[in-house]
Amino acid sequence: MILDDIEAQKKVDASQTYESIVSYSEQCQHAFDDTASIEIPDSYRSFNKILMTGMGGSGLGARIIESLYGLQIRCPIIHMHDYDLPAWVDQETLCIFSAFSGTTEEPVENARQAIKRNCKWMAVGAGGTIIDLAIEHNVPYYKIVPTYNPSKQPRLAVGYSVIGQLRLVAATGILSLDSSEIMKINKAMRRIIDTSKREIPFDKNPAKQMAQSLCTKQVTFVAGRHLVGATHAIKNQMNENAKSMATLHEIPELNHHLMEGLAYPTSNSETLMYVFVNSLLYPERIQKRFEITKDIIEKNHVRNLVDLLTIT
Known part of the structure; x- marks a missing residue:
């Protein structure tokens, strides 16, 4: 059974998908540490809605954050996955544009439109155009260093995406995110990974059992x-x-x-x-x-x- 054959799995998974998944807790801690020094202008502390954009894997963080905090934060959180900013996006909107590669055309276009509208905006990515625009226009950004995402795939950078964007939002003062919460997150993820990692045999591994049921x-x-x-x-x-x-x-x-x-x-x-x-x-x-x-x-x-x- 390939689910218990680690060497066979490694041959199939040449892009190191598994290594990225089991490193989610390290991604969260890394993102938390790397965003500690980000400074937010005072003008970014006043807004009445939040727009988060990103495509595919780069948009996962926005969806997770909206679901987790949508009923807690005092202003609307909206995620969007398209080229053009809605007409309601204005100077009272806090925008976060995410593109792991930094070159995905939809969030890059979002950023250019935000610049024209003089919106408050921030960027998340591992480099590329989206970070270049943020530097050029002197807006806050989180440049991901994907040490714990060896696959280099946006969809496997969930820890970086969620915690990085949460830290940007938290820096405005609308929510809090401290090290004790990160410790809880990491502990929960490690517990799940430890019971489901590929070294655990099929008859004791819930992830492998589910994989067989769903395949x-x-x-x-x-x-x-x-x-x-x-x-x-x-x-x-x-x-x-x-x-x-x-x-x-x-x-x-x-x-x-x-x-x-x-x-x-x-x-x-x-x-x-x-x-x-x-x-x-x-x-x-x-x-x-x-x-x-x-x-x-x-x-x-x-x-x-x-x-x-x-x-x-």
């Missing part, structure tokens, strides 16, 4: 509230790393349309796999909807279900 299915992830962004990142990893079809639906929204589409095609019962990303921290109404949704799916003869329960 021949079209996967639909189901998540809610604070875990939507993180689940989108998982879906992205399946698309780009595993080269597999995967989609994401949110509760409660999916209850208002998806249930009607379970009957056809009739092959659904064989080809679909639902992965429920549940949480004890969801509001009671959301938790109840998870249970009801699972029941409805099973009654439609789609019995391929995986229920992930987390306290986070």
Whole structure:
């Protein structure tokens, strides 16, 4: 079985995807340390909305941050993945443009439009045009040094992306992020990695067991509230790393349309796999909807279900 054959895995994974994934906690700590000296102009402490942009892997941080902090921060957080800034983006908008390569055309165009509108903006990337523009216009930026992302793939720089952008936002005073929180994050990630790393055999490894369950299915992830962004990142990893079809639906929204589409095609019962990303921290109404949704799916003869329960 290749899931227990480390040498075979290394041959398939020549780009070091695995090494980047097991280094997520180091990425978080590295980003936290590297952003400690970033200075934010006083003018950046006054804004009434936040726009975060980025494409593909470079946009994962924005989605995770919006899901985690959307109900806590006193102003709207909006993520966008397109060329043109909306008309509402103005001098009272804090913009963060992310491009790991620094050359992705959509966020670079976003930055150029922000410059024309005299917006408050910041940049995140490992170099390239987006960082050059930030330096030229003397705006705050976080230049990623991807020591703990040996694959050099944007989608595998999640730790850098999330913590780097959070630190930029925190520097404005709208939220706090201290070293104790990073320690908690790193401890939680290390615990998961230690139980799922490739040295752990299949019969004791939940990640390998799930991989076998999902590998021949079209996967639909189901998540809610604070875990939507993180689940989108998982879906992205399946698309780009595993080269597999995967989609994401949110509760409660999916209850208002998806249930009607379970009957056809009739092959659904064989080809679909639902992965429920549940949480004890969801509001009671959301938790109840998870249970009801699972029941409805099973009654439609789609019995391929995986229920992930987390306290986070």
